[in-house]
Every structure is written in structure tokens, then in C-alpha cells.
Amino acid sequence: MPREPLSSSAPASASSPVDAGPSFSPLYRQIKSLLIAGLQGGEWKAGEGIPSEIELAQRYGVSQGTVRKAIDELAAENLLVRRQGRGTFVATHAEQQQQYRFLRLMPDEGQEPGLGRQLLDCKRQRAPAWIAKQLQMRAGDPMVEVRRLLHGKDKPVVLDDIWLPGDLFKGLTTERLNKHRGPFYGLFETEFGVHMIRAQEKVKAVAADEESAALLHVAVGTPLLSVERLSFTYGDKPVELRRGLYNTSTHFYRNDLN
Known part of the structure; x- marks a missing residue:
């Protein structure tokens, strides 16, 4: 289900799993927090593919570049795995x-x-x-x-x-x-x-x-x-x-x- 667009000048909602701290959070970090919430809630299971950057950008009402930056961080933290020509998948220890x-x-x-x-x-x-x-x-x-x-x-x-x-x-x-x-x-x-x-x-x-x-x-x-x-x-x-x-x-x- 599509979500309301996020504002780059406003913090994520109180229900979003963002770290406590200053009220401002970069937009890509808000997207990162929402993606982590999806992983934590089991929306995408280990080894499964997540939606494309374009689909996620549409879902959250942000640019594809913002989504890409959030995914880049999650990939660097070994939570997601990019596969050339296939998409982005939830990291799994089974691989x-x-x-x-x-x-x-x-x-x-x-x-x-x-x-x-x-x-x-x-x-x-x-x-x-x-x-x-x-x-x-x-x-x-x-x-x-x-x-x-x-x-x-x-x-x-x-x-x-x-x-x-x-x-x-x-x-x-x-x-x-x-x-x-x-x-x-x-x-x-x-x-x-x-x-x-x-x-x-x-x-x-x-x-x-x-x-x-x-x-x-x-x-x-x-x-x-x-x-x-x-x-x-x-x-x-x-x-x-x-x-x-x-x-x-x-x-x-x-x-x-x-």
C-alpha cells in the first residue's frame, strides 16, 4: 500500500523506528528506517528480493536517488545484498x-x-x-x-x-x-x-x-x-x-x- 510522501525538512513519524536524537533526520535515513521496519516486521524475509528502487521511490514519495542512498547503506551493513542484473535481496546466512x-x-x-x-x-x-x-x-x-x-x-x-x-x-x-x-x-x-x-x-x-x-x-x-x-x-x-x-x-x- 502506498505511503504518504516524506518531507526532507520534517522528522519521521513517532511510530518510525528512528534513533532518538535531533528532530531533523536526512531524508534517505528516514527511508532507511522504514526499510529496516519492513525487514523487522517480516515484510521481506531472508533471501527474498525487495521492491525495485523505482517502486520504493513511488511508495515513499521520494526520488530514486534517495532510495538508492538508503539501500547503499543497508548493503554496506550487510542487511541487503545487491545482485547485478537481478535486484536487491535480503541478506541471509544461508548463502x-x-x-x-x-x-x-x-x-x-x-x-x-x-x-x-x-x-x-x-x-x-x-x-x-x-x-x-x-x-x-x-x-x-x-x-x-x-x-x-x-x-x-x-x-x-x-x-x-x-x-x-x-x-x-x-x-x-x-x-x-x-x-x-x-x-x-x-x-x-x-x-x-x-x-x-x-x-x-x-x-x-x-x-x-x-x-x-x-x-x-x-x-x-x-x-x-x-x-x-x-x-x-x-x-x-x-x-x-x-x-x-x-x-x-x-x-x-x-x-x-x-
Whole structure:
């Protein structure tokens, strides 16, 4: 349904998901906020195409250049993906080029992680206070806890513990995870409507304890890289807490700085 044209000299309406701040917002940022609202509301799902720039310009009553600038920012933030000659699509972790977007562990030789997955456990339980705080839940709220190993060349290199809000992931089971062949984030998008769009990480060196050493096939006390990741969906809502122990004897942790 067409919307009322936006004014370049007036802020978006109170219902628009714009950041709090000065009353004036550049027009393209107002369009960007409306597009994010559409993504957040499920109007365009992961992997689906969004309307053309011309259609969006008509819808919002602005120029095509204004829409293009808004889409450019969303593409730079990895929320949208432009495909030459095909249009613009909602980014998805199910795509090959996006599957390792949040995984920074790379082999000493080669370009792609290419890690195999071994699911160890998936269970529902009550969230302890320290997890609930980070996921903006209440202590005792239901959560899903997943434990898995990632293998490189048949050797375990990552031990992941993953915590998810139970209300967003009802029905997530060991059987469901084992049946899914792609990345977990792709499953979260398609079956639970939860799209991980950005993450924060804390990295530090730790020594392997008895449990992690046994699972990663290393000696107790072996240096490991502990990577704690908090992932967010639209609206900066935290939806996943993950703690990974990385064996970097044949891998390194890579980060791109801009």
C-alpha cells in the first residue's frame, strides 16, 4: 500500500523506528528506517528480493536517488545484498558467501574455514542470571542451550556453547538441528524468523580444562582462544550468546579493520 510522501525538512513519524536524537533526520535515513521496519516486521524475509528502487521511490514519495542512498547503506551493513542484473535481496546466512560472516577462524593454509559440525547436545532449561542479563531476559526464563564441535580436517578445532531465548526458539531440538544441513543461522532465519545482523565479541586466552581438553583432543592446560559473542537482530535486540573455545594450533583468528 502506498505511503504518504516524506518531507526532507520534517522528522519521521513517532511510530518510525528512528534513533532518538535531533528532530531533523536526512531524508534517505528516514527511508532507511522504514526499510529496516519492513525487514523487522517480516515484510521481506531472508533471501527474498525487495521492491525495485523505482517502486520504493513511488511508495515513499521520494526520488530514486534517495532510495538508492538508503539501500547503499543497508548493503554496506550487510542487511541487503545487491545482485547485478537481478535486484536487491535480503541478506541471509544461508548463502555460501555469508555462511562464515561471523566465524573468524581461518586455516593456516587455504581460504575458507570448511568446518564440519558435530552436535553434542540441545536442551531447554532455565536461564541463569549471567546469561539472562546479556540476553535481556529475566533469570529463570526458558532458554535453549546448544553445545557443538566444529571440525577441520577431521580434527575438532572449536567447542561452542550457545544460549538462545526460549520464547524465540520454541521447537528447536537436537533432531531439528541434525536434519538441517546448512549453517545454524540459516535455520534460525527460515524456521524461526530470527535474523542475526551484527555481533559483539570478547576475545581472551585461556587454558584448556579437563572437559574442553577431552572434547578438543588436546592436553589439559593447552592454550585456547576464548571467543564470547553476543549477536543481535533488528532493533539491537540480543538473541544469541555464544562462547567458543578455539584451538589455534592449525588455525588463526582473523579480523578485518576499516
